Amino acid sequence: MLTLYHSPNSRSTRIITLLTALDVMDQIDIRLTDIPRQDGSGGRDPNNPHPEGKVPFLVTEDGETIRETNAIMLYLCDRFPSDFAPKVGAPGRATMLSWMAWYGNVLEPVFVLNVAEISHPVLTSTFRGLPEAITALAAGLEGRDYLLGARYSVVDLLVASPFLWFPQALPDVPVIKDWVARCGAQPAIAQTAAYEAEAQKSLTEMA
Known part of the structure; x- marks a missing residue:
């Protein structure tokens, strides 16, 4: 199973929206992690393997890692083909x-x-x-x-x-x-907002 390191209400929220749009949330192991925030809250999580402590960070089943939102999005769209993204060789x-x-x-x-x-x-x-x-x-x-x-x-x-x-x-x-x-x-935007509210609550309880 793919593993996504995710911090609620951050740049990785877009990956949650993508997973929701692709209807594959149940096929990803989502690990909630803290990150430093612009307001001074949060901090680097030693359990987050991203070399800069950022999110999103995707780990494949064979241990390869993918960082940067657009790279992760392209990988996921190719991994889970759908009408949400043109396939290789298709118009668009x-x-x-x-x-x-x-x-x-x-x-x-x-x-x-x-x-x-x-x-x-x-x-x-x-x-x-x-x-x-x-x-x-x-x-x-x-x-x-x-x-x-x-x-x-x-x-x-x-x-x-x-x-x-x-x-x-x-x-x-x-x-x-x-x-x-x-x-x-x-x-998918509304569904993500609901997910993020629960994820933030869970992360706060973990702290």
Whole structure:
């Protein structure tokens, strides 16, 4: 059985949503773990094998490990094939890979830099900025309900996540606002919220 090291209400929450959407929660051993939080709470858990003490962290049956959210998502979608992600060779697969890499390589870095109010010419020349990322996202959504077309997919789950997590950062761009609302209304999002409330309670009791 696969093992997921997970901390409630963190970046690994997106993996819980994915497992819920794939309907495979019962096929994963989920180990709750603590992590350092931005507000100073929490701390590194010595039982978490991630080399940096982060989450999510996935361990396969043969002991291989996978870190980084988009890599874990790709692995899980290939491991548990469904309509939630295009299979290798299927239409939309290339677009899916591009958006998922773009999220980790561009959107999350510029999003975090914007929140931290950090600016530098090297950062701008490397990643551009949040306005450019928003423009690219809006262009990708033009004329479609979701990033891969008419169906909500793993790409939308990942790329919409920072705007669902920090709604105050949602840009005043109608095509993006409507898309985030559609993503937030997905049943897997509500199911994840219920799971996380119980997981947080369990983690607190373990402390």
